[in-house]
Amino acid sequence: MSKQYININHKYDRIIVLVDMDCFYCQVEEKLNPQIRGNPIAVVQYNPWQGGGIIAVNYAARAKGVTRHMRGDEARKHCPEIVLMQVPQIRGKADINKYREAGKEVADVLKTFTPLLERASVDEAYMDITKLVLSRLRDMNEGKYQIVPEKLADTFAVGYDSIGDFVKKISYDLEGPNEVEEMENVEEHVVNRKSDIKLLIGASIVNEIRTVVKNKTGFECSAGIAHNKILAKLTAGFHKPNRQTILPLKSIAKMYQTLPIKKIKGLGGKLGDQVCEVLKVQYMSELAKFPEKLLQCNFDERIGSWMFLIAKGIDLEAVTPKFNSKSIGCCKRFPGKNAIGGVATLKHWLSELAAEIQERLEKDMNENNRIAKQITVSYTQQVNDNDVSSTRSVPLVAYDAEKITTDALETIRRNSVTFFKSGSSSALNNPITFLGISAGKFDSFPGKGNGLKEMFSNMSGKVAQENLKEPEMPPEQKHVLKTDSQGDPKKSGNTSVCDTVLNSNITSLNDSVNKSKVQVQLQQVFEIEETVNESTYSCLPSSSRPEQVNYVPSSSSISEIKHVISKMNDKGKISDLNDQVAPVDYHNTYAEYYQAVALIQCTECKTNIPENEMQSHRDFHLALQLSQKQREDFRNELKQKKILPEVKSKTSTTAKLTQFLKQQVTGNSITPTERCTECGKFIPCANLSEHTDYHTARKLQFELNQTDMKKIVPIGQPCQPSNTIKRKRSKSKEQNPQLSKIKNLTSYFNKIP
DNA sequence: CATGGCTTTACC
DNA sequence: GGTAAAGC
Numbered sequence: 001m002s003k004q005y006i007n008i009n010h011k012y013d014r015i016i017v018l019v020d021m022d023c024f025y026c027q028v029e030e031k032l033n034p035q036i037r038g039n040p041i042a043v044v045q046y047n048p049w050q051g052g053g054i055i056a057v058n059y060a061a062r063a064k065g066v067t068r069h070m071r072g073d074e075a076r077k078h079c080p081e082i083v084l085m086q087v088p089q090i091r092g093k094a095d096i097n098k099y100r101e102a103g104k105e106v107a108d109v110l111k112t113f114t115p116l117l118e119r120a121s122v123d124e125a126y127m128d129i130t131k132l133v134l135s136r137l138r139d140m141n142e143g144k145y146q147i148v149p150e151k152l153a154d155t156f157a158v159g160y161d162s163i164g165d166f167v168k169k170i171s172y173d174l175e176g177p178n179e180v181e182e183m184e185n186v187e188e189h190v191v192n193r194k195s196d197i198k199l200l201i202g203a204s205i206v207n208e209i210r211t212v213v214k215n216k217t218g219f220e221c222s223a224g225i226a227h228n229k230i231l232a233k234l235t236a237g238f239h240k241p242n243r244q245t246i247l248p249l250k251s252i253a254k255m256y257q258t259l260p261i262k263k264i265k266g267l268g269g270k271l272g273d274q275v276c277e278v279l280k281v282q283y284m285s286e287l288a289k290f291p292e293k294l295l296q297c298n299f300d301e302r303i304g305s306w307m308f309l310i311a312k313g314i315d316l317e318a319v320t321p322k323f324n325s326k327s328i329g330c331c332k333r334f335p336g337k338n339a340i341g342g343v344a345t346l347k348h349w350l351s352e353l354a355a356e357i358q359e360r361l362e363k364d365m366n367e368n369n370r371i372a373k374q375i376t377v378s379y380t381q382q383v384n385d386n387d388v389s390s391t392r393s394v395p396l397v398a399y400d401a402e403k404i405t406t407d408a409l410e411t412i413r414r415n416s417v418t419f420f421k422s423g424s425s426s427a428l429n430n431p432i433t434f435l436g437i438s439a440g441k442f443d444s445f446p447g448k449g450n451g452l453k454e455m456f457s458n459m460s461g462k463v464a465q466e467n468l469k470e471p472e473m474p475p476e477q478k479h480v481l482k483t484d485s486q487g488d489p490k491k492s493g494n495t496s497v498c499d500t501v502l503n504s505n506i507t508s509l510n511d512s513v514n515k516s517k518v519q520v521q522l523q524q525v526f527e528i529e530e531t532v533n534e535s536t537y538s539c540l541p542s543s544s545r546p547e548q549v550n551y552v553p554s555s556s557s558i559s560e561i562k563h564v565i566s567k568m569n570d571k572g573k574i575s576d577l578n579d580q581v582a583p584v585d586y587h588n589t590y591a592e593y594y595q596a597v598a599l600i601q602c603t604e605c606k607t608n609i610p611e612n613e614m615q616s617h618r619d620f621h622l623a624l625q626l627s628q629k630q631r632e633d634f635r636n637e638l639k640q641k642k643i644l645p646e647v648k649s650k651t652s653t654t655a656k657l658t659q660f661l662k663q664q665v666t667g668n669s670i671t672p673t674e675r676c677t678e679c680g681k682f683i684p685c686a687n688l689s690e691h692t693d694y695h696t697a698r699k700l701q702f703e704l705n706q707t708d709m710k711k712i713v714p715i716g717q718p719c720q721p722s723n724t725i726k727r728k729r730s731k732s733k734e735q736n737p738q739l740s741k742i743k744n745l746t747s748y749f750n751k752i753p
Numbered sequence: 754c755a756t757g758g759c760t761t762t763a764c765c
Numbered sequence: 766g767g768t769a770a771a772g773c
């Protein structure tokens with residue numbers, strides 16, 4: 001079950017939260033050792049070198065200039081009174097179990113609010129609280145609930161000096177809708193207004209969530225509240241620690257003007273560097289100026305679409321419910337002279353890792369009613385001067401450390417061309433600098449009292465619906481909107497969100513006339529609110545959809561929505577944040593379009609594959625066969641070499657492989673393809689020579705003018721696979737200097753796929 | 754030798 | 766299946 005995406009028509013309909021625990025490991029240590037509270041604290045991983053590596057720093061220590069990436073010794077220089085807590089060690093390696101436990105404790109609390117909880121790491125989780133927000137909106141509309149300002153006291157809004165200013169802005173919008181909306185973009189105004197109100201309600205809910213987390217676990221966290229995951233994540237970082245931040249729609253563009261591209265999750269690494277380098281840009285607002293096609297051409301097609309949308313503040317990725325990891329693994333590095341040089345040492349460390357794996361797998365089995373079916377062992381060897389990493393997978397048949405150890409050892413031995421130093425039966429030919437074992441491919445089984453029934457009902461949303469209608473809210477804090485809004489707010493015993501926020505020290509608005517108006521207007525807006533539309537999540541499996549809120553929209557509400565939608569359709573435009581954008585073909589982005597594609601049964605694995613994915617699916621099988629066959633052949637060659645050392649055929653392996661592949665593809669009823677040694681793509685045999693010519697041509701051009709290659713592909717130009725920047729991969733440097741054969745250079749660049 | 758030990762995802 | 770990137 002890979003990623004799911006929502007329909008772009010609902011791009012602003014969700015309220016997504018990212019909860020991020022503040023310096024989590026430090027908080028865990030504080031909770032476990034209350035005597036260290038109040039001190040600057042850092043958590044270090046034991047490492048004899050320079051006082052250990054810091055993996056977490058609390059805010060008192062940060063104030064003194066201590067950061068991650070520092071060593072313990074260095075931290076002491078900045079902050080002599082710092083308390084350095086050690087990560088405990090078991091079996092010669094770091095044991096981060098207590099942090100995992102603590103993270104789970106937090107997630108357990110979060111899950112009581114919504115089943116749409118996606119754990120992103122040990123201390124981060126996304127939540128889709130749309131349903132809660134709409135439900136509360138309904139309650140407010142019916143006078144059953146009212147936001148209280150205390151619940152916004154630690155909230156910030158991007159683009160506003162204080163949350164009070166944001167509320168003030170909302171009330172202003174509500175007050176004078178007529179004049180403003182006559183002028184321009186009625187629908188945009190409506191969208192923004194609804195968005196602002198929902199975000200505000202969301203903030204109040206998130207405040208409750210964070211309060212409950214604090215009360216139940218003792219841990220503090222920050223949160224970002226926005227319309228999608230990327231922005232929620234980004235926004236959570238704006239006010240830390242122990243604060244939460246809203247990102248109003250209208251603030252996105254302004255914020256993007258000074259937001260470095262690298263701050264966006266997914267663009268923080270090499271891809272982000274390339275984007276900045278190739279496009280000569282620095283900030284998100286600049287990225288938003290490029291057409292989708294251009295981004296697709298210069299980068300990967302999917303990535304291009306994704307960047308195009310996120311540059312406009314749009315991210316359609318759904319919050320996919322996930323509580324448990326998909327794999328359980330552990331690893332250890334053996335840098336420099338710690339490198340493992342003998343089998344005994346190797347076996348020792350493998351058994352240590354296997355022991356931890358077994359322990360964690362057993363715990364996992366008890367807690368989650370599932371068993372792993374596969375282990376994969378990873379290792380990197382030092383061959384000559386450079387590190388060579390490998391990973392190999394084997395079936396996991398028993399949660400048995402010894403069995404796992406021998407399997408792992410055997411796997412490494414089997415895949416090493418020369419395992420032992422010549423003449424030795426204990427010294428490794430290539431010292432090992434990294435070892436890892438991980439288990440995955442889980443199968444669930446119905447456990448005692450936790451059968452399939454519950455597994456599915458967990459997803460249905462019923463649990464959360466019951467638990468969270470009024471999550472942890474003392475009844476005396478409830479306020480009734482209707483009574484308040486009808487009377488003079490000053491005389492009312494209960495204070496409404498607006499007047500109390502405005503009167504509190506957060507900000508002050510002394511216009512009492514506004515206050516009463518705001519409340520009336522709020523109510524009007526609520527009435528035109530819709531419920532969670534079924535189609536918002538239409539592309540998700542029904543089990544992941546939030547439950548329908550039983551709220552019947554008023555007739556005015558329906559007509560209003562219809563009005564907005566029809567306007568959108570008339571214009572034929574989906575994005576309203578940017579004007580220069582042509583209508584886009586989204587049919588690769590949308591999960592629901594996949595349903596319409598015909599399914600074809602793969603002759604190899606008998607599974608049904610969407611027509612448009614068949615080629616890559618076949619590539620997958622071929623890649624699989626290729627690597628298996630390759631290893632087989634190498635082994636055979638080795639055998640031959642031993643028996644007949646003089647028979648040496650460099651080409652034999654590749655020749656056999658080619659033959660093998662040809663047999664395979666012709667055995668298939670589909671177009672015969674062959675793998676291009678240059679780009680790794682599978683090219684129809686008929687087109688192969690042309691295709692290799694294409695590579696040769698490109699190489700020549702590269703040599704002729706290297707700087708040219710860094711140029712942006714202009715819009716008019718067709719997309720070339722070699723122009724698109726994907727990931728850096730080590731390609732086989734097969735030279736083919738048959739340059740005289742090349743025809744017209746440019747003729748190749750327009751037609752080769 | 755020098756963040757280390759994780760986990761996930763996309764691609765071939 | 767195996768690899769690299771990415772992020773905490």
